[in-house]
Amino acid sequence: MEITFEHVTHSYNADGPTASLGLDDVSLTIKDGLFTAIVGQTGSGKSTLVRHINALLKPTSGIVKIGSRVIDSETSNKNLKSLRKQVGMVFQFPESQLFEETVEKDIMFGPINFGATEDQAKESAQKMIQMVGLDESYLSKSPFDLSGGQMRRVAIAGVLASDPETIILDEPTAGLDPVGRQEIMDMFKGLQKNGKTIVLITHNMDDVANYADDVAVIHSGKLIANGLPKDIFNNNDLLKNDLLTLPKSAEFAKKLSQKGFSFSKLPITIDELGTEIKQQLNGD
Structure with missing residues (x-):
């Protein structure tokens, strides 16, 4: 499901004295089936951008196309359920959204809200708990008794x-240890390889280098760069x-450049850096 922003501007408090631009004339295509990273400094407009994808926010001007659906300033809040089923959002610190008495009920809430039967929702909960690396015994536990x-x-x-x-990830690994972060990111990359479109907001440039197919850089509400990592x-x-x-590999490569190594382009992953060093040491 391709997602296209066409000259999208979003103004907060547009009619008030404290109006401010969250997005400023952004045109961007998020391609179907790719892993796209949205990066930029804090307050640059990244979260404002992705909240337009499931119409949590609507453009002040311009349009957003999500598949065959068009969202503009006149879009009603009615009949958005089908869109929000297509576009799932994992907010930063999503555990703050847990509220049911058991893990199973919490996982079942979304499917039931979108029309699944109780049996279908239970089956989905059993499948998803294993997908995120927990066994079925957790389904009967209170989510508030977990780490x-x-x-x-x-x-x-x-x-x-x-x-x-489409799955939108807003800093999904914030606060996790390195092992937990890699497990979660590997899981999302696996979902992408199985056909999902992944949109990641992150400040972790190693995750961008290791997982993203495409990168969009946002600054002061504007799209200032878009391309391969x-x-x-x-x-x-x-x-x-x-x-x-x-990323750390590129930073290390810059330091190696001062020691006599030469890189036509900075390697951005550990594997790329290792290959470059090996070739130069062997005189290839």
Whole structure:
């Protein structure tokens, strides 16, 4: 399901004295089936952008196309349920959204809200709890008796249970340890490989380098760059103006450049860096 922003501007408090632009004439295509990262400094407009994808926000001007659906300033809040089933959103610290007395009921809530039978919702809960790395014994537990990392996984399972075509992730691994972060990110990459469209908001440039197919850079509500991760992280204008930070592998490559190594483009993943070093040491 392709998602297209066409000259989208969003103004907060548009008619009031404190009006401010959250998005400023943004045109962007999020391609079907890809893993797209949305990056930028805090307050740049990333969250404002993705909240237009399931019409939590609507454009002040311009349009957003989500598949065959068109969202504009006149779109009614009625009849949005089908869109919100197609587009699942994992907010930052999603465990704060847990509210049911058992894990199973929490995961079942979304499917039932979108029209599934109780049996279908139970089956989905059993499948999703395993997908996020927990066994079925957790279904009978209270979500509030779990660790923070386990609560995060349950909250993600609740979003996945409705089988959305597009999954929006707003800093989904914030506060997790490195192992937990990799497990969650690997899971989302696996979902993308199985046909889901993934949209990731993150400040973690290593996650962008390791998982994203496409990167959009937002600054002061404007789209200032869009392209492949390797091209974005080798964009000197973005780097010298502090609009982007580098993944650790690229930072290390810059230091190696001062020691006699030469890179036509900075390698952005550990595998790429290792290959480059090996080739140069072997004189290839």
